[in-house]
Structure formats: structure tokens, C-alpha cells
Amino acid sequence: xxxxxxxxxxxxxxxxxxxxxxxxxxxxxxxxxxxxxxxxxxxxxxxxxxxxxxxxxxxxxxxxxxxxxxxxxxxxxxxxxxxxxxxxxxxxxxxxxxxxxxxxxxxxxxxxxxxxxxxxxxxxxxxxxxxxxxxxxxxxxxxxxxxxxxxxxxxxxxxxxxxxxxxxxxxxxxxxxxxxxxxxxxxxxxxxxxxxxxxxxxxxxxxxxxxxxxxxxxxxxxxxxxxxxxxxxxxxxxxxxxxxxxxxxxxxxxxxxxxxxxxxxxxxxxxxxxxxxxxxxxxxxxxxxxxxxxxxxxxxxxxxxxxxxxxxxxxxxxxxxxxxxxxxxxxxxxxxxxxxxxxxxxxxxxxxxxxxxxxxxxxxxxxxxxxxxxxxxxxxxxxxxxxxxxxxxxxxxxxxxxxxxxxxxxxxxxxxxxxxxxxxxxxxxxxxxxxxxxxxxxxxxxxxxxxxxxxxxxxxxxxxxxxxxxxxxxxxxxxxxxxxxxxxxx
Amino acid sequence: xxxxxxxxxxxxxxxxxxxxxxxxxxxxxxxxxxxxxxxxxxxxxxxxxxxxxxxxxxxxxxxxxxxxxxxxxxxxxxxxxxxxxxxxxxxxxxxxxxxxxxxxxxxxxxxxxxxxxxxxxxxxxxxxxxx
Ligand code: SF4
Ligand code: SF4
Numbered sequence: 001x002x003x004x005x006x007x008x009x010x011x012x013x014x015x016x017x018x019x020x021x022x023x024x025x026x027x028x029x030x031x032x033x034x035x036x037x038x039x040x041x042x043x044x045x046x047x048x049x050x051x052x053x054x055x056x057x058x059x060x061x062x063x064x065x066x067x068x069x070x071x072x073x074x075x076x077x078x079x080x081x082x083x084x085x086x087x088x089x090x091x092x093x094x095x096x097x098x099x100x101x102x103x104x105x106x107x108x109x110x111x112x113x114x115x116x117x118x119x120x121x122x123x124x125x126x127x128x129x130x131x132x133x134x135x136x137x138x139x140x141x142x143x144x145x146x147x148x149x150x151x152x153x154x155x156x157x158x159x160x161x162x163x164x165x166x167x168x169x170x171x172x173x174x175x176x177x178x179x180x181x182x183x184x185x186x187x188x189x190x191x192x193x194x195x196x197x198x199x200x201x202x203x204x205x206x207x208x209x210x211x212x213x214x215x216x217x218x219x220x221x222x223x224x225x226x227x228x229x230x231x232x233x234x235x236x237x238x239x240x241x242x243x244x245x246x247x248x249x250x251x252x253x254x255x256x257x258x259x260x261x262x263x264x265x266x267x268x269x270x271x272x273x274x275x276x277x278x279x280x281x282x283x284x285x286x287x288x289x290x291x292x293x294x295x296x297x298x299x300x301x302x303x304x305x306x307x308x309x310x311x312x313x314x315x316x317x318x319x320x321x322x323x324x325x326x327x328x329x330x331x332x333x334x335x336x337x338x339x340x341x342x343x344x345x346x347x348x349x350x351x352x353x354x355x356x357x358x359x360x361x362x363x364x365x366x367x368x369x370x371x372x373x374x375x376x377x378x379x380x381x382x383x384x385x386x387x388x389x390x391x392x393x394x395x396x397x398x399x400x401x402x403x404x405x406x407x408x409x410x411x412x413x414x415x416x417x418x419x420x421x422x423x424x425x426x427x428x429x430x431x432x433x434x435x436x437x438x439x440x441x442x443x444x445x446x447x448x449x450x451x452x453x454x455x456x457x458x459x460x461x462x463x464x465x466x467x468x469x470x471x472x473x474x475x476x477x478x479x480x481x482x483x484x485x486x487x488x489x490x
Numbered sequence: 491x492x493x494x495x496x497x498x499x500x501x502x503x504x505x506x507x508x509x510x511x512x513x514x515x516x517x518x519x520x521x522x523x524x525x526x527x528x529x530x531x532x533x534x535x536x537x538x539x540x541x542x543x544x545x546x547x548x549x550x551x552x553x554x555x556x557x558x559x560x561x562x563x564x565x566x567x568x569x570x571x572x573x574x575x576x577x578x579x580x581x582x583x584x585x586x587x588x589x590x591x592x593x594x595x596x597x598x599x600x601x602x603x604x605x606x607x608x609x610x611x612x613x614x615x616x617x618x619x620x621x
Contacts, residue, residue, distance in 0.1 A: 176612055253574075254615075329577040330576055330578050337594065
């Protein structure tokens with residue numbers, strides 16, 4: 001059995017097209033078999049609604065009088081990118097407001113714009129003979145500007161990872177707030193409704209494919225950046241007219257201590273041209289796998305404790321190292337389903353036709369790491385010998401060592417060299433001022449540490465976050481192997 | 491009397507008896523108090539207690555020194571207008587106060603909330619407010 005785009009579009013026109021969502025397709029194929037499903041179902045709709053950091057919009061304001069050629073410009077205090085013609089700009093969703101910082105960003109500007117709210121535009125220029133205006137401060141709404149085009153270079157990730165945190169502090173990441181010691185887990189992606197998981201071989205999804213984007217109609221204009229279909233991390237480059245879109249499907253978000261983003265609603269119709277597509281669109285959550293990734297290790301290649309399918313992710317708990325870990329998503333399945341349903345209605349109502357791609361997308365690209373010309377430095381490259389006192393020593397010994405070695409930090413260990421605490425010259429001064437004589441009165445026992453193979457930047461961030469100037473270096477057995485201080489880092 | 495929630499985070503729980511740390515710490519202050527609820531969640535051990543109002547400050551401070559997380563019994567409210575049903579708050583909740591219903595929409599069970607406020611900073615839409 002095969003069908004053509006024309007036959008399907010003819011059915012849409014006649015009002016007898018059969019459309020189901022990818023979630024409904026699972027049962028249909030299970031009950032009736034692939035052959036019958038392929039004959040009866042014409043289109044399967046998909047949907048996803050999640051944070052897509054690679055989103056933004058091109059805006060054109062028209063010319064001022066006298067005209068201005070922007071050098072820098074801000075929309076509601078969020079800086080927009082300007083590096084092309086006089087009054088064009090690109091507002092990216094992760095750019096933070098200069099004023100509200102993490103609480104408002106480019107994603108919120110896009111949501112407010114689509115909601116019809118007035119946006120404040122401030123800009124300046126170095127001025128030219130043809131563009132003499134040096135500064136502007138004005139307000140506009142979506143209706144009042146020329147073009148507003150959502151242009152997202154990387155959307156609709158086929159799947160995403162599930163994040164956990166093995167470290168001993170809460171982490172704020174692009175996958176949300178992760179509690180220490182595997183306290184919780186977050187994942188993203190719509191699983192069985194995910195557009196690219198339903199056409200993983202890119203038979204029907206390609207350049208020019210008409211899609212649901214932000215509540216309006218959009219188009220795929222190429223493979224997304226970092227497109228990596230060989231390991232099921234395909235992505236899409238999409239565009240659409242913001243003026244047709246709805247704030248329900250474009251939502252600005254702020255992740256604490258991480259930054260802002262934009263929730264984008266995206267849905268793709270998949271024409272069931274053959275039995276193979278009927279089978280592929282019936283994929284279930286149980287058949288879609290991703291990796292659990294430990295964000296406790298701040299490196300590019302993070303440990304991956306195990307593989308997991310979307311069925312387990314969507315249950316409230318996942319199993320990790322024999323422990324039940326509470327798990328929730330960052331993307332909304334409720335809205336993903338609503339998008340697939342809306343697209344289905346559009347097609348049934350004859351408002352949306354399907355088109356073959358002008359060109360197919362690559363299926364063999366891989367996502368390469370960044371080329372770094374300077375070698376990254378590790379703690380082991382810069383550490384110095386730690387000055388150690390045993391936990392039974394007195395304050396005088398410590399004070400002497402501080403003076404002899406001209407160092408502010410003395411590491412306290414037991415006789416086996418196991419870390420017990422740290423004492424600084426300030427602690428000793430404090431002890432003298434307050435008449436304390438016992439090491440126990442001044443020692444800091446909860447010590448923030450580092451290890452040989454930690455990149456220097458990670459160690460630096462630890463010092464900064466904790467407002468300290470040195471970290472003892474320890475091995476797996478908690479034995480002290482050195483010290484790194486802010487002096488080494490300069 | 492004031493109701494506070496004390497939480498001993500799991501990272502610090504090395505031993506089953508560690509929860510007694512919370513109780514011992516309060517007993518030091520020589521007061522009578524009621525334990526209203528004892529529960530374990532994904533984040534740690536929670537103890538909801540009722541203590542004399544005038545001791546709240548000292549007790550809270552000494553508990554905090556032992557790395558026990560203390561919250562005044564307050565609860566949160568969810569602003570449905572702002573919520574986008576993403577679910578990012580759910581995994582943070584040590585009780586099952588935050589939940590996705592059959593339709594995959596966020597449901598909040600007010601009675602189950604112990605006011606730990608862990609969910610507050612997890613919401614990307616500022617939809618959760620402290621009451
Ligand atoms: S404050 Fe938030 S995380 Fe804590 S119990 Fe209430 S709903 Fe759950
Ligand atoms: S994190 Fe915020 S927006 Fe997401 S479901 Fe919870 S309350 Fe709603």
C-alpha cells in the first residue's frame with residue numbers, strides 16, 4: 001500500500017481525511033495491525049512543548065525620522081543582536097534583561113510581543129550622513145512593526161537526557177533545580193508524541209515541511225544546529241510568522257541561577273505514505289530510550305549511570321542505584337498533546353494541507369565537540385603542597401607554620417593524612433582576640449574540596465560560590481594531596 | 491504555639507537514627523512540643539512540629555547550625571494563569587502535594603504541602619508563591 005501527498009490533500013479538501021495523534025496511533029496499530037492502519041490512517045500528528053533555548057525572532061521596525069542605524073538596541077532592557085541592516089535586529093530568548101537579570105529575558109520579550117503588549121525600544125548609533133539620529137527611545141506593539149519572524153536554529157530535539165546530580169550541593173542547570181545526592185531527576189521531551197521520533201529516517205520531514213509553530217503556521221528550513229540523527233539527537237531549524245502566533249504556545253521562562261529561555265510549541269504532521277511510516281508513528285514511550293546523565297560532574301562527557309525509556313521517566317519515580325528517585329519533566333505533555341490535537345483539527349477542517357519536502361535532511365551528521373587551541377588546566381597542574389598539622393596540635397604550632405610558610409591556610413588531618421578540617425590565619429587571629437586556645441574552637445570541619453582532575457575553572461567557581469580562597473585537594477580516600485589557593489589561579 | 495517544618499536532607503542522613511538529631515536538638519531547649527507529622531520524602535526526613543512561640547527563634551537557629559533546614563509552616567499557592575504544566579516543580583516536592591493529574595495538568599494538594607518551599611525556585615514561570 002502506498003499513498004501520495006496529492007491523494008491525502010484531496011481527502012483533506014473533501015473532508016474525509018483520517019487524522020490521529022501519534023499517541024492514538026499506538027493503539028490503532030496494536031489493535032488493527034500495521035497493514036490496516038496504513039490504509040485507514042492518512043496523517044499522524046505530533047507535538048512538543050518545552051524550553052528551546054535556541055529560539056529568537058527577527059524584527060524590522062521601519063525607519064525613524066531622521067533615520068537611525070542601530071549600533072546597540074534593547075527591547076524591554078534586553079539587548080537584541082544588531083549586526084545587519086539599519087533597523088533589523090534579532091532578539092534571542094536566552095539574553096537576560098540588563099535590569100531584571102534572571103527574572104526576564106528575550107523569551108519573555110517574545111511572549112509579551114505576541115501577547116500584544118507594548119515593548120519599549122531603546123537604541124543608539126554612531127551616526128552616519130544617511131543615518132544621523134544618535135538615540136531613540138520609543139514603544140511599539142507587534143502590529144506596528146513590519147516583520148516579526150520567529151527563527152529558531154535548533155528546535156524539537158528528538159529526545160533529551162534525564163539529569164541527576166551526584167554532588168553534595170543543589171545545582172541549578174538548564175535541566176532545572178537538581179537536588180544533591182541524586183535527590184531528584186528531570187527529563188525533557190514528549191516521548192511518543194515527539195515529532196522526530198515518529199519519522200526518525202526523515203522520510204517526510206524535510207526542508208519546506210509545513211508545521212504547527214507557536215500556535216501558527218511555520219516551516220522547517222533545514223536541519224537544526226548540532227543535528228545528530230545517528231544517535232537520535234536530531235534537531236530542526238524552523239521559522240514562522242510571529243504575527244500569526246499565540247502566547248499560549250510561546251512562553252518565556254526563567255531557570256533560577258541558570259537563565260531564561262522560551263517554551264516553544266511545535267507540531268509536525270506525518271503523512272502515512274506507506275506501511276513503514278504507520279509502524280514508525282506507532283512508537284511508544286517504552287521503545288524510546290535516553291540516557292540518565294550525572295550533572296554533578298561539570299564536564300562535557302558526564303557519567304551516564306544508565307539508559308532509561310520514556311515510560312519509566314513518565315512514572316513518578318525512576319530507579320537509580322537501587323534507590324527510588326522522584327522524577328518529573330521540564331516540558332509539558334499536556335500542551336504537547338493539545339498541539340497534536342489542534343493540528344489534527346486544522347487538517348480535519350481543511351485549514352492545513354501537507355506538502356512534500358523540497359529537500360530531505362541529512363541523516364548521517366554527527367555533533368562534533370569544540371576545537372580548543374589552549375589546553376585546559378587541571379587542579380593537578382597548579383596545586384601546591386599543603387601545609388599540614390595534625391588534629392592534636394595546638395594553636396601555637398599552627399600560628400608558627402603560618403608565619404614560616406607564609407601561607408594563610410593550614411590543613412588539619414589525622415595521622416593517616418585524612419582530611420579533618422582547615423584553619424586560616426584569620427581563624428587564628430580570631431582565637432587570640434577571643435581568648436580561645438583549643439583547635440576545636442576555630443577549625444572549619446565542613447570543608448569544600450577539589451580533586452586532581454577537576455578543571456581549574458570548576459575549582460575557581462567553587463571558591464567564588466562559597467566565598468573562600470583555598471581548596472584542599474583530596475583523593476578518593478579523602479587523603480590530602482595538596483592545596484590550591486586563589487593565588488595559583490591568577 | 492508556632493508550627494515549623496524541620497528537614498534533615500538525605501545527604502546528611504548516614505544512619506537511620508539520624509532523625510533523632512532533630513528531636514535531641516529541640517529537647518536541649520527544655521520545652522514541651524508536639525510532633526504533628528513525621529515523613530520521609532525524596533529530599534530528606536521531615537518533621538512537622540509545634541513549638542512555643544517565644545522559643546521559635548532560638549530553636550530555629552540551633553537547628554540551622556546542624557544543617558537542618560527549617561521553614562515556618564507556611565504553604566504555597568499556585569497561580570494557574572502563569573503555570574504551564576511543565577512539571578519542573580514536582581520532583582522537588584518531598585510530599586505529594588504537587589502532582590500531574592490524568593490530563594497531565596498540575597494539581598496542587600494544599601493539605602499535603604508542608605511549606606518546605608523547595609519548589610519555589612524550581613518554577614520557571616514564578617507561578618508558585620509563598621503565602
Ligand atoms: S512547599 Fe512546595 S515542595 Fe514543599 S511541600 Fe509544599 S508544594 Fe511541596
Ligand atoms: S514548575 Fe511552575 S509552571 Fe511548571 S508545573 Fe510547576 S508550577 Fe506549573
